[in-house]
Amino acid sequence: MFMVFAICAPQNAVKVEVAVKDELTQILEKGYTDAEVAAAKKSWMQSRQVSRANDTELVGRMAGQRYIGRTMAFDQQLEDKVAALTPAQILAAMKKHLDVSQLSIYKAGDFAKAAKIVLTDLIQIKRLGEQKRGENERFRKHLKTHNFVERKLRHIAEEVEGQINCLDCGNCCRVATAKLAQRDVEKLAKYLGLPLPKFLREYTELSEEEGRILKRDEEKGCVFLSGNECTVYDARPGSCEDFPHVVRGAGSLQSRVWAFIDRACYCPIVYNTMEAWKVNQKFSPIPK
Numbered sequence: 257m258f259m260v261f262a263i264c265a266p267q268n269a270v271k272v273e274v275a276v277k278d279e280l281t282q283i284l285e286k287g288y289t290d291a292e293v294a295a296a297k298k299s300w301m302q303s304r305q306v307s308r309a310n311d312t313e314l315v316g317r318m319a320g321q322r323y324i325g326r327t328m329a330f331d332q333q334l335e336d337k338v339a340a341l342t343p344a345q346i347l348a349a350m351k352k353h354l355d356v357s358q359l360s361i362y363k364a365g366d367f368a369k370a371a372k373i374v375l376t377d378l379i380q381i382k383r384l385g386e387q388k389r390g391e392n393e394r395f396r397k398h399l400k401t402h403n404f405v406e407r408k409l410r411h412i413a414e415e416v417e418g419q420i421n422c423l424d425c426g427n428c429c430r431v432a433t434a435k436l437a438q439r440d441v442e443k444l445a446k447y448l449g450l451p452l453p454k455f456l457r458e459y460t461e462l463s464e465e466e467g468r469i470l471k472r473d474e475e476k477g478c479v480f481l482s483g484n485e486c487t488v489y490d491a492r493p494g495s496c497e498d499f500p501h502v503v504r505g506a507g508s509l510q511s512r513v514w515a516f517i518d519r520a521c522y523c524p525i526v527y528n529t530m531e532a533w534k535v536n537q538k539f540s541p542i543p544k
């Protein structure tokens with residue numbers, strides 16, 4: 257069984273999870289260096305020698321071995337095998353047995369308190385998102401000119417998404433327009449059992465900047481929004497499916513970031529993700 261343990265403040269659990277997944281992904285890509293393997297072997301051997309130097313631990317170990325029909329020769333053989341391992345053998349074994357996407361993660365702590373750190377108050381998000389427009393614009397440029405690991409930023413966005421329930425929010429459907437491609441129009445008309453011209457007339461309009469969009473009311477938002485729920489969820493347009501496009505979306509993450517400056521003013525996922533990314537990238541909010 258492969259296990260990783262970590263102790264941290266509840267509000268840092270997301271960062272720890274991201275760091276562990278990231279570290280394991282890197283190991284599976286690059287493996288360990290000779291020096292890392294030598295250091296790990298040395299410390300493992302030393303810990304076993306120290307344990308054997310303690311009478312109580314030694315007696316406990318011998319009794320345990322005897323109970324399962326082994327002698328201390330088993331320990332000797334195990335240590336010889338570990339001493340002979342090469343970085344390539346370790347990497348091959350990890351690739352064979354470890355799949356980062358299948359890790360089971362167990363957390364214990366006061367996460368209700370920590371969850372408050374993810375900001376979901378839409379009034380505050382509007383205020384802070386507007387306040388941070390300049391900062392976020394600089395951060396966008398920072399990402400353009402600095403190397404960053406897209407996978408790592410995606411992990412962070414996934415963790416933020418996991419802490420926010422869109423059904424408690426629905427703000428994008430109230431604030432943003434929903435652009436329609438031809439296939440969206442056809443799918444929605446079919447879903448509603450309407451002839452295409454009737455659907456286009458009753459539920460869509462043409463916007464100068466965005467082309468065909470779903471009709472919307474300035475206060476209530478999208479024509480298909482009821483409370484915080486989408487009444488055509490199974491046939492919703494492609495642009496709604498992956499919204500807010502931080503974890504996935506068309507094009508590279510870098511090419512999508514320009515849209516996040518506006519979205520950080522109304523979408524809790526985008527706002528909190530941008531904030532977490534800035535911390536991760538050690539981005540200074542103060543202009544140099």
Ligand code: SF4
Pocket residue numbers: 428429433434470478479480481482485486487488489492493496
């Ligand atoms: S179609 Fe549904 S998901 Fe898309 S904006 Fe309208 S209510 Fe929201």
Ligand code: SF4
Pocket residue numbers: 420421422423425426427428429499500522523524525526
């Ligand atoms: S995507 Fe963002 S704005 Fe839309 S419902 Fe989810 S949290 Fe709210």
